[in-house]
Amino acid sequence: MKTIMKDPVYSVPGKIISPQIPGQQVLKNKTTMKGLVYNGPGKIALTEIPIPIIIKQTDAVVKVIKTTICGTDLGILKGKTPSVKPGTTLGHEGIGIVESVGDSVRNFKKGDHVIISCITSDGTCEYCKKQMYSHCEDGGWILGNLINGTQAEYVRIPHADNSLHLTPAGADEDGLVMLSDILPTGHEIGVINGCVKPGDTIAIVGAGPVGMSALLTAQFYSPAKIYMIDLDDNRLKLAKEFGATDVINSGAEDAVKRIMSETKDGVDVSIEAVGSGPTFDICQNIVRPGGHIANIGVHGHSVDLQLQNLWIQNITLTAGLVNTNTTPMLLKTVVSGKIDPKKLVTHHFKLDDIMHAYEVFGNASKEKAMKVIIEMNN
Numbered sequence: 001m002k003t004i005m006k007d008p009v010y011s012v013p014g015k016i017i018s019p020q021i022p023g024q025q026v027l028k029n030k031t032t033m034k035g036l037v038y039n040g041p042g043k044i045a046l047t048e049i050p051i052p053i054i055i056k057q058t059d060a061v062v063k064v065i066k067t068t069i070c071g072t073d074l075g076i077l078k079g080k081t082p083s084v085k086p087g088t089t090l091g092h093e094g095i096g097i098v099e100s101v102g103d104s105v106r107n108f109k110k111g112d113h114v115i116i117s118c119i120t121s122d123g124t125c126e127y128c129k130k131q132m133y134s135h136c137e138d139g140g141w142i143l144g145n146l147i148n149g150t151q152a153e154y155v156r157i158p159h160a161d162n163s164l165h166l167t168p169a170g171a172d173e174d175g176l177v178m179l180s181d182i183l184p185t186g187h188e189i190g191v192i193n194g195c196v197k198p199g200d201t202i203a204i205v206g207a208g209p210v211g212m213s214a215l216l217t218a219q220f221y222s223p224a225k226i227y228m229i230d231l232d233d234n235r236l237k238l239a240k241e242f243g244a245t246d247v248i249n250s251g252a253e254d255a256v257k258r259i260m261s262e263t264k265d266g267v268d269v270s271i272e273a274v275g276s277g278p279t280f281d282i283c284q285n286i287v288r289p290g291g292h293i294a295n296i297g298v299h300g301h302s303v304d305l306q307l308q309n310l311w312i313q314n315i316t317l318t319a320g321l322v323n324t325n326t327t328p329m330l331l332k333t334v335v336s337g338k339i340d341p342k343k344l345v346t347h348h349f350k351l352d353d354i355m356h357a358y359e360v361f362g363n364a365s366k367e368k369a370m371k372v373i374i375e376m377n378n
């Protein structure tokens with residue numbers, strides 16, 4: 001029996017205030033590791049922190065192999081996510097090897113290679129029974145938010161049986177990292193919520209990692225025409241390589257005018273993958289009667305919803321947080337080579353250079369960065 005105890009506390013950066021209880025350590029000779037710790041708005045540091053331990057019998061501790069930085073992490077750094085308390089290790093994406101499991105974990109054992117889902121789910125609550133894992137009563141988005149995350153050498157995963165995915169041998173590791181968050185997000189909240197169908201004309205506003213994920217996964221459903229709209233010509237060029245049939249730089253031309261002139265009465269589905277007023281506005285002005293607006297973007301402010309125009313056009317508007325219920329399906333498409341998400345990876349860094357990785361990802365346009373991979377030092 002492992003003792004049940006609370007998370008180690010380490011509110012002072014660089015200082016470890018860790019309970020050392022014999023028999024609880026994951027590793028025999030090592031009690032600390034490196035992790036990227038949030039110390040309040042604008043402040044992060046690679047810090048020596050305690051290696052996580054099994055707290056509940058449903059936990060696993062995973063040795064991280066590769067992780068990445070999400071736009072959400074940049075939002076946390078800007079102080080936009082008050083739920084993240086100083087002292088939290090950031091990161092909610094990654095792949096790794098199971099180091100230890102609690103007595104109740106049935107699906108995973110030490111040595112298993114796994115994808116860490118950005119959403120934790122107990123699999124038993126009312127929301128989980130509806131596959132709404134994002135609202136799990138003992139989970140949801142907690143990694144790198146309410147509990148320590150994946151930008152570290154080890155991470156504790158609660159409800160491991162429902163929150164990890166076994167990866168087959170030989171699969172490309174960089175591509176697998178994209179399954180933690182961005183691929184299911186683009187697929188579920190953009191493509192599935194938007195009801196993309198064969199022959200549709202669709203528009204994706206925002207050619208960042210999530211917009212690109214919507215672009216890759218939309219092609220499962222054979223839309224006839226895919227517009228990609230962004231302000232960055234380099235990203236639009238990539239979008240063309242990834243399957244966009246038409247690209248529009250909305251800084252250089254009026255995207256709404258162009259789409260309304262090239263289509264009969266607009267697009268069947270407009271997907272918002274930025275989270276701003278102007279981009280939402282493009283989406284609501286290009287959707288045809290009976291069409292769908294699928295909002296993926298994280299909005300920090302209210303938008304100007306033109307309901308007086310939309311209601312009479314029978315528009316469906318959806319928004320949401322990823323459930324990751326399609327991750328097992330997406331994993332199969334990645335393993336079979338049906339989609340190749342590793343092409344979203346533009347940069348590689350070692351964990352020791354993670355501060356530099358944040359700089360590069362934070363200046364994505366200038367650095368021509370899409371997704372950055374952080375590999376452990378050894």
Ligand SMILES: [Zn+2]
Nearest residue numbers: 070071072181
């Ligand atoms: Zn993310």
Ligand SMILES: [Zn+2]
Nearest residue numbers: 122125128136
């Ligand atoms: Zn649940």
